[in-house]
Amino acid sequence: MRSPAQNAQLALLLELSGTPKPGNVDRRHEYNDLRFEHFMAGAVGSTPGLLLAQQGAAVGRAFERGVVGMAEQRGGNTQFGALLLLVPLVQAASADSETALTPEPIEEIVHATTVEDACDFYRAFEHVDVGVDDPPPELTALDVRRGARAASTLRERGLTLFDVMELSADVDGVAREWTEAFPRSFRAADWIEAGDGPISDRAADAYLRLLASEPDTFVVKRHDHATAEEVVERAQAALDGTITADDLATEFIRREINPGTTADITAAALFLALEQGVSV
């Protein structure tokens, strides 16, 4: 039986193999400088971090170690957000492998994170260029791009990793999963579980449904709110069949509209589905 760390790795790979996932890299779509193989190398490289999470290491440390390995390829940031979701999920799944994974133990894990976890999280930004916006003025000292230099501020203010996630939950869909006990990840896992056909097709469907359900915060950061709203509408149109998801994929790649947060949540959903026993 695959371990939680293996299921997490497989989730990263299955997220990648589902196609079409409009705007994101998949088997049939890639960017010139961000290619399919970069994601494969990212998934393989992140293994030591996922194994640490499985062994019960601190969330921040496991995450930072995962990011170091993930970054060992030339595509840049491939799975930063997905790892941030997967690390607490792997830890929860490993702590109790007998019962099905529910939001409660995950909530406990994220609430129990410490200031040191927050420092490790910041340190992870030193290994890879993550697309982020300028923080509001009162949070300049906590700009993630400060990396390890933010540690003194984190310690002074006693901010845990959970606190840090709360600070950005309004503008970051991954942080919001953390603070709300992974509602979209669980919902999409149910869709994947209830579907039929190959699991990567079901993952692509789940991605499209997530995309149509709310604005992708990575698109908001890289483009703007209007573009993110347009993405929601177009994804809904693809679900309704008035446009094809394939055409949407081609167009979004051309416009470099890359709904990364939705892909991250799809990976988390795949992990939960695999842990729930969905077979490949």
Next chain:
Amino acid sequence: MRSPAQNAQLALLLELSGTPKPGNVDRRHEYNDLRFEHFMAGAVGSTPGLLLAQQGAAVGRAFERGVVGMAEQRGGNTQFGALLLLVPLVQAASADSETALTPEPIEEIVHATTVEDACDFYRAFEHVDVGVDDPPPELTALDVRRGARAASTLRERGLTLFDVMELSADVDGVAREWTEAFPRSFRAADWIEAGDGPISDRAADAYLRLLASEPDTFVVKRHDHATAEEVVERAQAALDGTITADDLATEFIRREINPGTTADITAAALFLALEQGVSV
């Protein structure tokens, strides 16, 4: 830095992502019952075996453990031959991580295999349905499909895993790599290293060159010599540009001509190339 076990896993995934690889499953081609995602799950599942090889466990034991994990998906045999090549390579790379991998230490490892390694190799056939032919009459007691039941014969005759490989080197291209110190794997690794462009494109090129260089023994087993010779000629035509590799891929999939041995050797070559420092 990726460990040898991680490079082996990445080699399995990159072999998969190179396209087109006429007749084999890749990003754009799959069979209804043998799909892209089965290979991904196979690569993830084989990790514990690759880790055993990295830790210096016996070749047979590491291989069998890899196959058990590989088989945990619904596609059946995805990477049996590739793992048989990768296990001694991973062991050699792990024993001496300072110097570049050469044929000599690998030769030592395969020559040092024992009767117990042979027994574990036979046991591996119990976990997955591997396409093999009937053995010649004098070797019926050593039919791999006997699995663990062949152990007494192996012990009586004192046959090591290397001996077993010698017995089938004439009819099996993976066994021949073992007995001849991996010549085609090293040659294709050089092609991959010397090439440019994305590593998965270079892997697809190496696959085609291997395919054009000698008959694929898996095609001989599943079809016949004439078909395997035809595959060589058509692969050469694709290299010459008189047909496209894409057309060949579509045709071979339709005819279920699946040159698995060539794919296995491509995975071994990718591992060697990654160990030689080719970056992704």
